[in-house]
Amino acid sequence: MIKVNGISKAFKVAKRTTGVRHALRGLFHREYTTVEALRDISFSIEPGEIVGYIGPNGAGKSTTIKVMSGILVPDRGSCSIMGYTPWTERVSYVKNIGVVFGQRSQLWWDVPVMDSFQLLKDIYKVPEPEYKANLNLLIETLDLSEIVLTPVRQLSLGQRMRCEIAASLLHSPQILFLDEPTIGLDAVSKIAVRQFIQTINKEKGVTVILTTHDMNDIEALAKRIILIGKGSLLYDGNLQSLRSRFGTHKTITADYSHTDAPLAIPGASIMSWSSERAILRVDTEQVMISDVLTTLSQQVELLDVAIDTQPVEDIIVQLYKEYQIS
Numbered sequence: 030m031i032k033v034n035g036i037s038k039a040f041k042v043a044k045r046t047t048g049v050r051h052a053l054r055g056l057f058h059r060e061y062t063t064v065e066a067l068r069d070i071s072f073s074i075e076p077g078e079i080v081g082y083i084g085p086n087g088a089g090k091s092t093t094i095k096v097m098s099g100i101l102v103p104d105r106g107s108c109s110i111m112g113y114t115p116w117t118e119r120v121s122y123v124k125n126i127g128v129v130f131g132q133r134s135q136l137w138w139d140v141p142v143m144d145s146f147q148l149l150k151d152i153y154k155v156p157e158p159e160y161k162a163n164l165n166l167l168i169e170t171l172d173l174s175e176i177v178l179t180p181v182r183q184l185s186l187g188q189r190m191r192c193e194i195a196a197s198l199l200h201s202p203q204i205l206f207l208d209e210p211t212i213g214l215d216a217v218s219k220i221a222v223r224q225f226i227q228t229i230n231k232e233k234g235v236t237v238i239l240t241t242h243d244m245n246d247i248e249a250l251a252k253r254i255i256l257i258g259k260g261s262l263l264y265d266g267n268l269q270s271l272r273s274r275f276g277t278h279k280t281i282t283a284d285y286s287h288t289d290a291p292l293a294i295p296g297a298s299i300m301s302w303s304s305e306r307a308i309l310r311v312d313t314e315q316v317m318i319s320d321v322l323t324t325l326s327q328q329v330e331l332l333d334v335a336i337d338t339q340p341v342e343d344i345i346v347q348l349y350k351e352y353q354i355s
């Protein structure tokens with residue numbers, strides 16, 4: 030469905046200087062530097078996938094989404110999405126995609142949301158029955174009935190984001206690009222947006238490419254992640270295999286009957302200890318969790334045990350370290 034092949038994009042940026050002398054000189058003689066936003070990026074995405082496109086600030090995520098949605102023309106490389114080249118066949122191509130930029134709005138600021146929806150219907154030439162069916166479904170699933178008659182400028186960020194997502198789906202696109210869709214949202218709105226993304230992916234088969242800094246988004250939604258750093262693709266694969274590669278540490282929180290004897294557990298490091306609770310960190314490549322629990326139960330009377338895997342955040346930090354990006 031999506032084939033990106035060797036995409037590169039550089040921006041020419043004017044060098045900024047401080048001081049009056051330099052500013053005056055800059056009026057006559059501008060100096061430029063080149064920012065390589067994307068370097069030889071390639072990947073393919075199958076229909077129905079949800080892919081988390083992640084990387085630190087300035088890595089090139091938004092630039093990739095802009096190239097894939099036809100807003101930016103790359104310097105080199107090719108991109109074929111549902112048979113279209115996004116930047117050369119933009120008019121016919123955009124009917125197949127929905128785009129949400131969390132930091133920008135596609136809705137008209139001063140008019141009620143419903144008027145923006147109507148305008149988008151006309152722009153995309155959505156037939157009336159299809160528009161009505163989509164609108165009703167979106168109003169219901171995104172809980173918009175009480176806000177569609179409100180002007181966008183009066184909406185909260187969470188309400189606006191739900192409307193943005195609805196706006197991007199009115200024309201039944203098969204691919205949805207989401208650039209930071211949960212940025213700035215409270216916990217409840219984040220969960221609502223995540224659930225909705227899952228629903229349209231499962232029920233309508235919409236392919237989703239999602240950029241985010243929120244690892245909970247990734248954990249909840251994406252089986253596959255693509256990691257970029259400083260414009261280069263660093264990892265493309267399964268979140269689960271990344272877990273097994275890096276996530277070999279588990280944390281055991283053990284509650285037990287009062288004891289003053291210190292614990293000695295071979296293969297586990299004791300992160301914290303009190304007379305009733307200990308937190309242990311175990312490298313499962315070195316020692317089995319069951320062995321640690323057996324040793325523990327020989328030394329204390331266990332009341333409760335919780336075992337946590339390493340959060341995805343930690344794994345991503347390790348990846349950044351391995352690739353020396355920040």
Ligand SMILES: Nc1ncnc2c1ncn2[C@@H]1O[C@H](COP(=O)(O)OP(=O)(O)OP(=O)(O)O)[C@@H](O)[C@H]1O
Nearest residue numbers: 040042064066084085086087088089090091092093
């Ligand atoms: N229009 C532009 N003009 C000049 N430089 C740009 C432009 N757009 C992006 N860049 C630069 O390209 C690089 C990649 O930017 P991009 O916005 O794609 O990163 P990002 O991964 O989306 O970052 P963030 O997580 O901060 O949103 C950055 O160094 C950025 O400053």
